[in-house]
Amino acid sequence: MTTPIxxxxxxxxxxxxxxxxxxxxxxxxxxxAALVLGRLDxxxxxxxxxxxxxxxxxxxxxxxxxxxxxxxxxxxxxxxVFFVRKGVAS
Numbered sequence: 902m903t904t905p906i907x908x909x910x911x912x913x914x915x916x917x918x919x920x921x922x923x924x925x926x927x928x929x930x931x932x933x934a935a936l937v938l939g940r941l942d943x944x945x946x947x948x949x950x951x952x953x954x955x956x957x958x959x960x961x962x963x964x965x966x967x968x969x970x971x972x973x974x975x976x977x978x979x980x981x982v983f984f985v986r987k988g989v990a991s
Contacts, residue, residue, distance in 0.1 A: 910946075918946075919950070921950045931960065934949050934963065934985070943988035948982065957976070964985055971983060
């Protein structure tokens with residue numbers, strides 16, 4: 902039995918938008934996440950759901966390159982959930 906993914910975030914952090922990229926392969930999760938983050942305000946939080954195993958490396962790399970902050974992530978056998986704050990955490 903698979904343990905469900907939990908949405909563990911630091912206290913006081915709320916998700917601004919959720920993007921479900923389930924079923925999409927690289928480079929689409931990164932591309933779509935970058936589009937959403939581009940229209941969010943600094944400090945907003947994106948919850949990104951993926952099923953692409955490559956996202957485990959791609960999303961952290963994207964956040965570093967963009968200057969965003971990966972707040973948390975969780976995974977099970979098939980799904981990954983990332984929480985990305987646009988801009989550097991204060």
